Amino acid sequence: MATQVQNGKAFEFALAKVYYDELKARGLLVTLVEDAAYDTAKGYFENFPKDVQKRYIASAEATLDTMLKIEPGLTAQKDDRDILSIRLASDVEGQAGDVRDVIFTRTKSHWEMGFSAKNNNDSQKHSRISGSNDFGQKWFGYNCSDEYWRLVRPVFEFVKEYKDKGLSWDDMGDLKESKVYIPLLDAFRKEILRINNESPNIPQKLISYVIGAHPFYQVIKLDSKNLVVVKAFNINGGLNKTVNKQKSRYGVPKLELPTRIVELEYAKKPDDQMQDTLNMILDGGWEISFRIHSADNPIVLSCKFDVKLLGNPPILFSQYLFQ
Numbered sequence: 001m002a003t004q005v006q007n008g009k010a011f012e013f014a015l016a017k018v019y020y021d022e023l024k025a026r027g028l029l030v031t032l033v034e035d036a037a038y039d040t041a042k043g044y045f046e047n048f049p050k051d052v053q054k055r056y057i058a059s060a061e062a063t064l065d066t067m068l069k070i071e072p073g074l075t076a077q078k079d080d081r082d083i084l085s086i087r088l089a090s091d092v093e094g095q096a097g098d099v100r101d102v103i104f105t106r107t108k109s110h111w112e113m114g115f116s117a118k119n120n121n122d123s124q125k126h127s128r129i130s131g132s133n134d135f136g137q138k139w140f141g142y143n144c145s146d147e148y149w150r151l152v153r154p155v156f157e158f159v160k161e162y163k164d165k166g167l168s169w170d171d172m173g174d175l176k177e178s179k180v181y182i183p184l185l186d187a188f189r190k191e192i193l194r195i196n197n198e199s200p201n202i203p204q205k206l207i208s209y210v211i212g213a214h215p216f217y218q219v220i221k222l223d224s225k226n227l228v229v230v231k232a233f234n235i236n237g238g239l240n241k242t243v244n245k246q247k248s249r250y251g252v253p254k255l256e257l258p259t260r261i262v263e264l265e266y267a268k269k270p271d272d273q274m275q276d277t278l279n280m281i282l283d284g285g286w287e288i289s290f291r292i293h294s295a296d297n298p299i300v301l302s303c304k305f306d307v308k309l310l311g312n313p314p315i316l317f318s319q320y321l322f323q
Contacts, residue, residue, distance in 0.1 A: 006044045007119040011221055012101045013041035014056035015063075015117055016086050019074070019104070022064055023084060028077050033087035041088050059221045062228045062321040067217070069249040070232075070317075071239070073111040074104065076246035082108045089114075099212035111243050116212075118220040125210055129184060129292070130302035131156035136191065139209045142199050144191055151187035155180055156301050163299040170297060177274045181292050184303060185278055188290070189264055196261055203258040203282050208235075210288060210307055215239045232317035253315040258282035279310065287311030 020032040032038070045053060068074055074084070085105045089098060100114030129135060131153045136144040158179050162172060169176060196202040215238030220229040232239055232252045240252035260283050267277040267289065277291040287310040295304040 004119070006047075008101075008117060009041040010045040010048060010053075011056055011059070011117045011119045012088050012115075013038070013045040014053075014060040015102045015115055015219065016041075016088055018057060018060035018064065019067075019102075020086050023074065026075065028075060028084065029080065029082065030084040030086065033085060035087065035090075037088040037090045055223065056221075058323055059228050062323050063219055063230055066230055066319050066321065070252055071104075071113055072246040072248055073106055073109065073113055073241065073243040076106075076109070076111075076243040078106075078109055078244045082106060082244075097209065097213050100214055100216045106243070109243055111241065113239065114214060114216045116216050116218045118218060120221065120223055125305070125307035127305040127307060128302045129188065129305055133302065135188070136195055140195060140199065140202060140205045142195050145194060148187055148191040148194075151190075152184065155183045155187075159299060159301060163301065167299065168297050169294040169299055176294065177276070180294075180303065181274065181276050185266070185276075185290075185292060189278055193261070193264060203261055203286075206288070207257050207282075207286060210309060211235070226323045228321040228323065230319040230321065231312075233312075234317070252317045253313075255313050255316060256284055258284045258286045281311075285311055285313040 016032060016038075020030055023030045045056065048056070077084070083106075085107070087103050087105075089101050089103055093100075098114075099116045101117045102115040103112065104114065105112045127135065127138075129152075131149075134144050136142045136148075162168075172180070192202075211233050215235045216233055217239070218229075218231040218233060220231070222229065234240060234252050234254050235257065237254040240248050242248070261280060262283060263281040264278060266275060267279045269275055269277075276293060277289055280288045280290070282288070289306075289308045289310050291306045291308070292303050293306065
């Protein structure tokens with residue numbers, strides 16, 4: 001079975017190829033950068049059966065009409081030296097906080113736009129929490145406190161005991177919740193609220209960490225619904241710009257970042273489900289979930305956070321494209 005990474009990379013390739021083929025067919029000057037990131041994504045795409053490849057292509061094609069109407073930069077060629085470049089982002093860029101997977105650039109026109117491609121998945125981030133990973137420094141630029149480490153490190157000492165015995169996460173049974181998940185979530189909750197109380201602009205920095213430093217379009221492929229969803233995260237008005245005097249046919253609202261954390265509490269779960277998620281509500285319609293999980297059955301000395309955007313400002317531009 002293909003992994004999430006393989007599916008995601010294949011969708012990135014399909015988006016880049018569809019836009020390259022369409023714009024070239026229109027007689028525009030366009031180049032598709034064939035570098036290491038391109039080769040990797042193309043390899044994953046070509047390893048899928050033809051019928052699966054066709055689904056990826058169809059999903060990418062479903063976005064063309066919308067994107068060509070709201071992003072003039074795709075077609076607003078200034079002259080014969082104004083070449084549109086399409087490239088796939090490297091893993092290094094993703095690690096540095098850029099969530100865009102497919103990036104379109106007109107260097108001469110000083111224009112850039114990108115897609116974050118999601119294949120049957122809408123998680124924004126997959127972060128790690130461990131006895132040494134300082135999320136405060138990585139997310140906000142502020143170190144976690146000594147009290148946070150006092151609470152977290154004994155949890156991973158407990159985990160290490162199981163690892164040293166050659167046991168798995170499954171062998172922990174209910175202890176995984178009571179001895180690992182809840183203590184880590186409690187420590188995380190306490191620390192993020194402390195940082196927020198003592199440091200400026202934490203809500204804005206948190207959203208910037210979750211959705212990246214650049215404005216982008218999120219393109220979500222949902223096979224079970226034969227649906228592609230396009231969302232415009234137009235932070236600071238970086239999307240939907242007039243390029244070379246060519247204007248968009250439709251407006252994309254500018255999004256404002258939140259200014260305060262309203263609530264950070266455990267998500268409600270049915271009695272038979274493990275408690276593993278914190279939900280954060282911020283002002284302006286923003287809401288984030290933090291779900292902790294062990295990820296790998298062979299024990300490693302860290303846990304994963306799936307960070308998902310549950311809510312966004314109601315003015316966010318969204319298109320639901322049925323195939």
